[in-house]
Amino acid sequence: MGLIERSETGATRERGTSGGERRHVTATRYVTVLCPDWPVVAWGIPLEEPAAVFVANRVVACSPGARRDGVAVGQRRRDAQGRCPDLAILEQDIDREARLFEPVAGALTDITPEVEVSGPGVVGFPTLGPSKFFGGDVALSEKIAETLAPILGDRGNLYLGIADGMFGSRLAAKTSAQVGEFAGESTPIIVDAGGSAGFLAGFGVSELELPDLADVLMRLGLRTLGDFAALHQNDVVDRFGAEGRLAHRLAKGIDQFPPNLRKPAADLAATWWFDPPTERIDTCAFAAKALADELNRSLNDRGLACIRVAIEAETENGEEFSRLWRHEGTLSAAALAERARWQMDGWLHQARMGHASAGNNPDAGVGSAIARLSLIPDEVVPATGRQLGFWGGRAERADDVSRAVARIQGILGAESVRVPEWSGGRGPAEQIRLIPAAAVDLGEPRDGADPNHIAQPWPGQIPPPSPSQIGSEWGRIDLLSNRGEPVAVTGRGELVGSPQLMVIGGDEVEVDRWAGPWPADERWWDPAAHRRRARMQVVLEDGTAHLLVTEQQQWTIEATY
Amino acid sequence: MSGQTSGLATIDPSVLEAVRPTTLSKEQLLDVPEVLQPLFPWKGLQRGWSVGVSGGGAWMLTAAMLAPSLGEEGWMAVVGAPLINLAAAAEVGLRMDRVLVVDTPPAGQWGTVIASLLEAVQAVVIEPATRIGARDARRIGARLREQRGTLVHLDGGSSWPSSLDMGLTCVTDEWQGIGEGHGYLRYRRVSVSAVGRRSASRPRSVSLWMPGPDGPLTTAEPVEELATVRQLRPVS
Numbered sequence: 001m002g003l004i005e006r007s008e009t010g011a012t013r014e015r016g017t018s019g020g021e022r023r024h025v026t027a028t029r030y031v032t033v034l035c036p037d038w039p040v041v042a043w044g045i046p047l048e049e050p051a052a053v054f055v056a057n058r059v060v061a062c063s064p065g066a067r068r069d070g071v072a073v074g075q076r077r078r079d080a081q082g083r084c085p086d087l088a089i090l091e092q093d094i095d096r097e098a099r100l101f102e103p104v105a106g107a108l109t110d111i112t113p114e115v116e117v118s119g120p121g122v123v124g125f126p127t128l129g130p131s132k133f134f135g136g137d138v139a140l141s142e143k144i145a146e147t148l149a150p151i152l153g154d155r156g157n158l159y160l161g162i163a164d165g166m167f168g169s170r171l172a173a174k175t176s177a178q179v180g181e182f183a184g185e186s187t188p189i190i191v192d193a194g195g196s197a198g199f200l201a202g203f204g205v206s207e208l209e210l211p212d213l214a215d216v217l218m219r220l221g222l223r224t225l226g227d228f229a230a231l232h233q234n235d236v237v238d239r240f241g242a243e244g245r246l247a248h249r250l251a252k253g254i255d256q257f258p259p260n261l262r263k264p265a266a267d268l269a270a271t272w273w274f275d276p277p278t279e280r281i282d283t284c285a286f287a288a289k290a291l292a293d294e295l296n297r298s299l300n301d302r303g304l305a306c307i308r309v310a311i312e313a314e315t316e317n318g319e320e321f322s323r324l325w326r327h328e329g330t331l332s333a334a335a336l337a338e339r340a341r342w343q344m345d346g347w348l349h350q351a352r353m354g355h356a357s358a359g360n361n362p363d364a365g366v367g368s369a370i371a372r373l374s375l376i377p378d379e380v381v382p383a384t385g386r387q388l389g390f391w392g393g394r395a396e397r398a399d400d401v402s403r404a405v406a407r408i409q410g411i412l413g414a415e416s417v418r419v420p421e422w423s424g425g426r427g428p429a430e431q432i433r434l435i436p437a438a439a440v441d442l443g444e445p446r447d448g449a450d451p452n453h454i455a456q457p458w459p460g461q462i463p464p465p466s467p468s469q470i471g472s473e474w475g476r477i478d479l480l481s482n483r484g485e486p487v488a489v490t491g492r493g494e495l496v497g498s499p500q501l502m503v504i505g506g507d508e509v510e511v512d513r514w515a516g517p518w519p520a521d522e523r524w525w526d527p528a529a530h531r532r533r534a535r536m537q538v539v540l541e542d543g544t545a546h547l548l549v550t551e552q553q554q555w556t557i558e559a560t561y
Numbered sequence: 562m563s564g565q566t567s568g569l570a571t572i573d574p575s576v577l578e579a580v581r582p583t584t585l586s587k588e589q590l591l592d593v594p595e596v597l598q599p600l601f602p603w604k605g606l607q608r609g610w611s612v613g614v615s616g617g618g619a620w621m622l623t624a625a626m627l628a629p630s631l632g633e634e635g636w637m638a639v640v641g642a643p644l645i646n647l648a649a650a651a652e653v654g655l656r657m658d659r660v661l662v663v664d665t666p667p668a669g670q671w672g673t674v675i676a677s678l679l680e681a682v683q684a685v686v687i688e689p690a691t692r693i694g695a696r697d698a699r700r701i702g703a704r705l706r707e708q709r710g711t712l713v714h715l716d717g718g719s720s721w722p723s724s725l726d727m728g729l730t731c732v733t734d735e736w737q738g739i740g741e742g743h744g745y746l747r748y749r750r751v752s753v754s755a756v757g758r759r760s761a762s763r764p765r766s767v768s769l770w771m772p773g774p775d776g777p778l779t780t781a782e783p784v785e786e787l788a789t790v791r792q793l794r795p796v797s
Contacts, residue, residue, distance in 0.1 A: 429646075
C-alpha cells in the first residue's frame with residue numbers, strides 16, 4: 001500500500017514538474033544597452049583614432065579606428081602593435097569607466113525607474129511596462145536611442161538587444177554590435193517573444209562565459225547552446241551540479257533564477273550615516289567597504305546571496321538618489337563594495353562637473369555633501385556557497401588583508417595600496433607594474449602575479465640577477481675614462497674610452513670592473529616614443545654594482561644591484 | 562591542601578602543556594632558508610621581532626629571509642620604499658600574489674598605517690625617509706608583539722627611535738662573471754653578519770652566494786677562487 005502510494009506521488013510529481021515547466025517557466029523580457037567600446041571611450045579618445053585597452057597584455061577593448069587596422073579583442077599586445085603601429089596603448093581604468101558611465105544609466109531613468117547597471121558599458125531593464133507605454137519594442141528601442149544620443153554624442157556607439165531573459169538580450173545586443181560594426185550603423189536586434197530559445201540555439205557554448213563548463217561540453221560534442229539546451233535538466237544536474245543547472249536554464253532561454261524570488265526582509269539593508277556629511281570619495285569608499293562586509297555577513301547568516309542591489313544615497317539637503325546594480329552570478333562582498341564605490345564616484349563626479357547639466361537633467365549627480373549611504377539587497381537567491389579551506393584558511397586571511405587595505409585606503413587615499421603584476425619589458429623597471437589593490441580581488445588567484453603569464457621572450461633583456469633597487473637619489477652622473485675624458489657610446493653601439501672613474505654628486509669613485517655597452521633601440525617605429533639608449537654594468541671599488549644607462553651622451557644610474 | 566596537589570599531579574601532561582600560560586621563545590619561530598639559519602640564535606626568525614637589514618643587497622636578503630616564513634597564506638607589505646625592485650625579490654622565492662605595496666605615509670601616520678597592516682599581514686618591510694616618532698614606535702612595537710608578526714627596517718633601523726631586536730649587515734665581497742669590458746654580473750658573494758639583543762647578542766656571520774652558480778641563495782666557502790672568465794689578449 002505504502003509502496004504504491006510512493007510511486008503514485010512520485011509519478012504525479014514528475015508530471016507536475018514537467019507540466020509546470022511548460023506553464024510557469026517564463027523569462028522576463030529585457031532590453032540590454034551595450035557600449036562595447038566603453039573602456040576606450042572612458043579615456044576620452046576620439047573613436048577614429050586607433051587605441052586599445054589592455055589587461056595582462058591582451059586587448060579587452062579597442063576603438064573602431066583600431067579595428068579597421070585588424071586589432072581585435074583577445075589579441076596579444078605585440079600582434080596588435082604589429083597590425084597597427086600607431087596604436088595608443090591604454091591601461092584599463094575600471095573606476096573611471098564606471099564613473100563616466102553613470103550619466104548614461106541616469107538618463108535611462110527617464111524611461112523607467114527599474115534601470116539596472118551590470119557594469120561599465122552595460123545597462124538594461126525589463127521591458128514589460130516601458131514597452132507597453134511607448135507602443136512596442138521597436139518604439140522603445142527608438143526611444144532609448146533618442147534618449148542616449150545627446151548624452152553619448154560622438155563618444156561611442158550603443159547597441160540594443162531585446163529578448164526574453166537577460167542573457168538572450170545581452171547576446172542580441174552583442175550581435176547587434178557585430179552587425180553594426182560591419183554595416184556602419186546601429187540596428188537594434190529584437191527577438192520575438194518566446195523566440196529566445198531558438199535565437200540562442202545557434203551560439204557556441206563559450207557564450208556562457210564559464211570556460212571550464214564550456215570546455216567539457218565541447219569535448220562531449222555539445223558545441224552550441226542548442227545542443228546543451230536539448231539535454232534533460234536532470235542529466236545536467238547529475239553531471240554538473242548547481243552551476244550546470246543555472247547554465248542550462250540560460251541556454252534554454254529562461255531566467256537564470258526562477259522569478260518567484262524571495263523579497264528580502266527590510267532589515268537586511270545596511271546603512272551608513274556620515275557625520276559630518278562628506279563629498280570625498282575615499283570616505284565613501286571606506287563606508288562602502290564596511291557596508292558591503294556587513295551586508296555580506298548578514299546575508300551569509302541567512303544562507304542567501306544577492307544578485308541585485310540598490311545603492312542609495314541621501315544628501316544633507318534631503319535629496320535621494322538610487323541606482324540598481326545587477327550581477328549575473330552573485331555579488332560577493334568585494335564586488336558589492338566596488339559597485340557602491342563606482343556609484344558614489346559617479347554621482348560625486350557629476351556634481352563636480354558643475355550644475356550646468358543638472359538644469360536639464362534632474363538626476364544629474366548629487367548637489368551637496370552626502371549624509372547617508374545604504375546598500376539594499378533587492379533580489380536574493382539561496383546561496384550555493386563557496387568552499388573555504390578546511391580551517392577558513394586562504395579566504396579568511398585574504399578577508400583580513402582586504403579589511404586592512406580598506407582602512408589604509410581610508411587614511412592615505414584609494415590608490416595608496418597597490419599590488420605587483422608581471423608586465424614584461426626590456427628594462428629592469430618594466431618587469432613589474434603596480435596596480436591599485438582596489439582594482440583586484442585579493443582573495444582570488446591573480447594571473448598577473450604569476451611570472452609564467454608573460455609568454456613572450458624579451459630579447460635584449462639584461463640577464464638575471466635583477467637589481468634590488470630601481471632608480472637612484474642621484475640624478476645625472478659622469479663616467480670618465482682613464483684619460484679623464486667622458487666615456488661615450490657611438491651610434492654604432494661602440495664604447496669610446498674605457499671607464500675608470502664615476503662621479504656621483506661630486507664624489508669620484510673608482511670603477512673596478514665593467515661590462516657593456518648593450519644598445520637598446522626601442523620603439524623605432526614611433527617617432528614620439530622612439531628611444532635610443534645603451535646600458536652598462538659597473539662594479540665600483542667598494543663592491544657596489546650599478547646598471548648605468550646613457551641617452552644622448554648623458555649617463556644616469558638606472559638601477560643598483 | 563595535599564589533596565589539591567595530588568589532583569594536579571594526575572592531570573595529563575599534554576593538558577598541562579596546552580594550558581601553560583607562556584611559550585618559550587624558541588617555540589615561536591618562523592622558518593628561514595637553511596643557509597640563513599646560522600645567523601639566528603634558535604635557527605629561525607622569532608615572531609614579534611623587528612629586524613634591521615642594511616648594506617648592498619639588503620632587499621634581496623630581506624625577501625629571501627621572509628619568503629619561507631610567509632608559508633602558504635601569509636602576506637607581506639612594503640611601506641614607503643619606492644625604489645625597491647620586486648622582480649629581485651621574486652628571484653629569491655617571494656610570491657608576487659602575496660605582496661602589498663603601500664605609499665609613504667605622512668610623518669604622523671606611520672603608527673596607524675603599520676599597526677593596521679600588522680593585523681592582517683605577517684611581515685611589514687619599511688624604509689622610512691624621516692625619523693619615526695617615539696609614540697608611533699611604541700604603538701607599532703606593541704602591535705608587533707601582540708600579532709606576532711615581523712617588522713623589517715631596510716635602513717638598518719636608523720630612523721627608529723629605539724634599538725631593534727636584531728640587525729643584519731650585508732657586505733658584497735665579490736661579483737663574478739664581469740670583467741673589464743666583457744661578461745655580465747652573474748654571481749654575488751656576500752658576507753652577512755648578525756648581532757642583536759638578548760639571545761642574539763653573540764655576533765654571527767655567514768658567507769653566501771646571492772645568487773650563485775647553484776641557485777639564488779647558497780652557502781659560499783669563505784675563500785675560494787672560482788674559475789673566472791679569461792680575458793683574451795692580443796697575440797702578435
